[in-house]
Amino acid sequence: MPTPPLPAPVDRALRAANGGDIDGFLAAFADDGAVNDWGREFRGPEEIREWSDAEFIGRQVTLEVTAVRAQGATTVVSLQVGGNGYTGPSDFAFTVEGDRITLMRITG
Template sequence: MTDLPTPVATLLAAANANDVDGFLAAFTAAGVVDDWGREFRGADAIRDWSDAEFIGVQVALDVTEVQQRGDETIVTAQVGGDGFNGPSHFAFTVDGDRVARMAIRA
């Protein structure tokens, strides 16, 4: 994951460690998760989503590709765990030393 901006690498490492507090800390205060058009804004909403659909189902992300498109970092990963399994694309927008937005698409 050496091609990743530090905030994105930190967020992905926390997710893979099933560290919800570390995952939430990687976001800005107004951070957003966009999961197929469903938006979760702020730490409480992101935690609720993650507990039900991401870290709460022991997500595992095996990064297979990283691309930079303008101000977005696009990460392709093989997703595993007790929830969705299969390839997904994650688009990250970084603001300073934190992630402002994480959008998930297949």
């Protein structure tokens, strides 16, 4: 079975994270978009930036896509996470509306 392509905003967000580009990462999100990191929610660019500075891009995150699957309106991306924070496999579920991410949920 072929792997579905990454939606454009998801691809932009992952590339920005890998490049250490917080502004590019934030630009992939809707103005009221959110990150849900194991139940902790960060909504809007200021909260997402604070979370990312402390736990994501600020920790020199690296993300290698290992699988992509569509689940309805959600795209689940399995990633091998590296950097100076959490490292290991993780699933990120992205909800996209139009050309922006409305929710990035880190689930495991």
